[in-house]
Amino acid sequence: LFGEWFVEEQNFEMYVTVGHDQSMPNIMQMMALVEAEGNVTATASDYETELTYMLYASMLEMDNGDDDDDDDTYSYGPRIGMYLTDLDPSGGGIYFDETDTEATITFVDVPLLGGGDGLNTFQVQLFYSSGEIIISYKDLSLTGSNTEQAPGGLAIGIANGEGDYDEVDLSESAGESYSFPVEGYSDSNELDLAYKQITFTPNSDFSEYSVSATTITDLPASYSNEITVTDDDYTEQSLSSYFEFYGNSYNQIYINNDGNIGFEDGDDTCVCSVCDVGDGDCAAAYLSGEGNIDDDPLFLGEDDYNAFSTLIYAQNYTALIFAQDYVNDYSSNHGQSSFELDSVFNLVIEGDNVSGGLGGNNPGNCEINWPEDPYRMAVYSFVSEYVLSEGGSVGCFVDDGTLDQTFAYVALEMESLWSGGDGGNDGDDDSDLFIMNFGFLDFFLFMFGMPPEGVDNPLMVMINFEEEIVAAQGLTAFGQDP
Numbered sequence: 001l002f003g004e005w006f007v008e009e010q011n012f013e014m015y016v017t018v019g020h021d022q023s024m025p026n027i028m029q030m031m032a033l034v035e036a037e038g039n040v041t042a043t044a045s046d047y048e049t050e051l052t053y054m055l056y057a058s059m060l061e062m063d064n065g066d067d068d069d070d071d072d073t074y075s076y077g078p079r080i081g082m083y084l085t086d087l088d089p090s091g092g093g094i095y096f097d098e099t100d101t102e103a104t105i106t107f108v109d110v111p112l113l114g115g116g117d118g119l120n121t122f123q124v125q126l127f128y129s130s131g132e133i134i135i136s137y138k139d140l141s142l143t144g145s146n147t148e149q150a151p152g153g154l155a156i157g158i159a160n161g162e163g164d165y166d167e168v169d170l171s172e173s174a175g176e177s178y179s180f181p182v183e184g185y186s187d188s189n190e191l192d193l194a195y196k197q198i199t200f201t202p203n204s205d206f207s208e209y210s211v212s213a214t215t216i217t218d219l220p221a222s223y224s225n226e227i228t229v230t231d232d233d234y235t236e237q238s239l240s241s242y243f244e245f246y247g248n249s250y251n252q253i254y255i256n257n258d259g260n261i262g263f264e265d266g267d268d269t270c271v272c273s274v275c276d277v278g279d280g281d282c283a284a285a286y287l288s289g290e291g292n293i294d295d296d297p298l299f300l301g302e303d304d305y306n307a308f309s310t311l312i313y314a315q316n317y318t319a320l321i322f323a324q325d326y327v328n329d330y331s332s333n334h335g336q337s338s339f340e341l342d343s344v345f346n347l348v349i350e351g352d353n354v355s356g357g358l359g360g361n362n363p364g365n366c367e368i369n370w371p372e373d374p375y376r377m378a379v380y381s382f383v384s385e386y387v388l389s390e391g392g393s394v395g396c397f398v399d400d401g402t403l404d405q406t407f408a409y410v411a412l413e414m415e416s417l418w419s420g421g422d423g424g425n426d427g428d429d430d431s432d433l434f435i436m437n438f439g440f441l442d443f444f445l446f447m448f449g450m451p452p453e454g455v456d457n458p459l460m461v462m463i464n465f466e467e468e469i470v471a472a473q474g475l476t477a478f479g480q481d482p
Contacts, residue, residue, distance in 0.1 A: 030056050032440040040435055040461070042472070047457045055434040055443060077161040077264030078246050081182070081287040082124045082135050085142070086151035086272040088113040088231060089257045092120075095223035096237050096255065102127045103239055105255055106223040112141060112151055113231065113272075123219045124261065126253075128241040133158065133200040133209075136219050137193045148187035152258075152272030153283030156193070157182030158200055158209060160246040161264070165288035170198050173211040177203065181211050182287055184280030206247045229257045234266030260287065319386040319418065321471055326414055327379060334410060336375045341383060374404035378411040386418060436460045 029036045032055040040051040082105075092110030096103070103126045109119040118141025125134045135156070142150050158181060159165050165182035171192045173181075181200070185191045197216045200209040229235050234256040242249040245263055254266035275282035324341050331338040371377055381397035394415045398408045436443065437459055442452030452458050459474045 030054065032434070032436065032443060034439075042437075042459055042461065044457070044459070044474070049437045049457050049459055051435045051437050051459065051461060053436045053439050055436065055440060077262060077289070078159065078248070079161060079260050079262050079267075079287060079289075080124060080133060080135075080158050080245075081156050081260040083107065083120060083122050083137075083140070083154070083156060083259035084271060084283055084287050085154045085259060086113045086270050087111070087120070087257055087259050089229045090231065093226050094229050094255065094257075095225055096227045096235075097221070097223050097225050098240055100240070101129065102221075103237075103243070103253070104221040104223060105253075105261065106219065106221070107259060108223070110259075112149075114151070118142070118146070120259075121219070122259070123221060123223070125221055126239075126243050128239075128243055131202045131206060131244045134197060134220070135200075136197040136216055138195060138219060140191060140194045142185070142191050143194045144190050144192075145187075147185045147190045147280070148278035150185065150278055150280070150283070152270060152277070153275040153279040153281070153286075154185040154191060155182055155271075155280060155283035155287045156185075156198075157284070157287060158245075159288040161289035163285075163289050165284055167284070168211060170211065171196060171213050173198070173213045175210050175212045177208045177210045179208050180288060181209060182284045184282075184284030186278050186280035189280060202244070206244055227255070229255060231257055232270050233257055233268055234262070236266065320383070322418055323379065323383050323386075323414065326417070331375075334375065334407065336407075339376070341379075374406040375410065377404060378407035379414070381411045382414040382418070386415075433463045434460055435463070 028034045032053040035052040036054045042049050042051055087107070088111050089107075093106075093108040094110065095106040095108065097106070098104070104123060105126075106121075106123040108121050110121070111117070111119055120140050120142070121138040122140070123136045125136075127134075142154055147154060156170060157165065157168070160180060165180040166178040168176075168178055168181040168183050170181070170183045183189070195216055197214050197220070199212050199214075201212075202209050227235055227237070234254045236252060236254050239251045239253065242251050243253075244250075248263070250263045254262035254264075256262060256267040258267065258271055260267065271283055271286050274286055320341065327341065328338045371380060378397065381394045385393035385395075394411045397403060397411055398405065434443070436446075437457070438446065438452045438455045442455065442458070443460075445452050446458055446460060457474065459472060461472045
């Protein structure tokens with residue numbers, strides 16, 4: 001029986017087997033949260049294991065129902081970062097209060113997520129008539145040497161969500177103007193804002209804000225209306241008047257649990273999923289909406305990754321298999337030797353300086369450091385577009401006359417075979433199924449090359465019904481594909 005299931009305007013299509021009692025399938029089983037009924041026995045050369053969990057790839061699509069082509073980013077537009085780090089709102093109080101002239105958001109004694117006894121109290125005021133923003137601080141647990149413990153780093157400031165920011169010293173500011181003043185804090189730049197107040201005053205067209213700091217003894221505004229914000233979530237609040245921010249007027253705001261305010265959407269992610277502990281520079285980039293954070297992995301990086309990278313891996317796994325099969329089966333037709341595709345490499349972009357990538361000397365082309373070998377260059381143009389979903393692409397490669405085009409036809413052939421065989425990723429990966437000897441949470445560890453705890457011989461079998469592909473993947477003792 002072929003069925004459809006609708007949840008919050010999402011449409012999941014899947015094959016459903018209905019038993020004699022007409023019971024519907026267990027969604028917990030389909031998401032690998034509990035063991036499925038029955039099992040599959042997998043026999044390898046040196047071990048045998050029972051695959052008792054199944055995961056439908058359609059569960060990983062992360063479509064929020066807004067039909068937005070930019071779902072692969074974490075930016076939620078313009079934001080005010082009062083204290084952007086991973087907070088635990090259940091451990092303190094968050095308040096939204098409003099008068100005719102201003103809206104006030106106050107975090108009172110809110111701890112870090114898993115951060116022990118340290119508490120954080122701060123407040124932001126939005127003034128309707130002037131567009132002025134005042135952020136005030138009392139006790140902050142990350143002050144001084146504790147800054148390096150910030151989960152996901154720590155950043156404070158304002159930005160328009162387009163990825164740019166100006167590095168500033170907020171505590172020493174004295175009326176200087178900036179387009180996007182943001183400060184990231186780390187072990188080399190410790191937090192020093194306890195009992196200080198930062199005022200952001202817009203210019204006439206709201207394109208820049210002057211920044212000034214002063215010392216306080218208490219929060220300037222009263223608070224009483226407590227609201228509920230859960231971890232990695234937000235609450236939407238309507239404003240009685242319009243507030244202008246970077247040239248746009250808003251009558252609603254999104255109060256995010258991680259100490260920031262959004263104006264166009266709420267933040268249901270965590271900065272800790274993108275940035276390492278104590279990495280203030282990364283948190284500042286996150287606050288600004290920057291897409292290419294330093295050391296952002298193009299493919300399953302080990303130290304600096306986010307959950308979306310994992311899902312892209314799962315959804316485009318067949319494209320990687322296709323590319324490797326092409327290299328194995330067709331390289332000799334082009335007078336070339338087959339090779340193993342690199343599955344882990346970092347491309348670091350710092351302004352105009354690009355390093356890492358695939359080790360070539362053409363970093364500026366299509367935002368990928370191409371390999372020197374012209375054949376591999378062609379192959380990796382396909383990998384970059386259809387597996388990594390970022391950086392270079394086949395079109396960018398073949399249109400760039402400065403790159404060696406000896407094997408441009410290979411890139412076009414790979415793309416033609418992939419698309420012509422209906423293997424292209426058109427967003428419909430519902431037929432993919434993963435069968436594993438570990439559950440959903442361990443699935444993420446496995447994807448990052450880390451063996452799930454307590455699982456001997458972790459193994460995942462991927463089945464693509466449309467392409468008739470069955471592939472098994474395990475991990476060696478060193479966490480690399482065998």
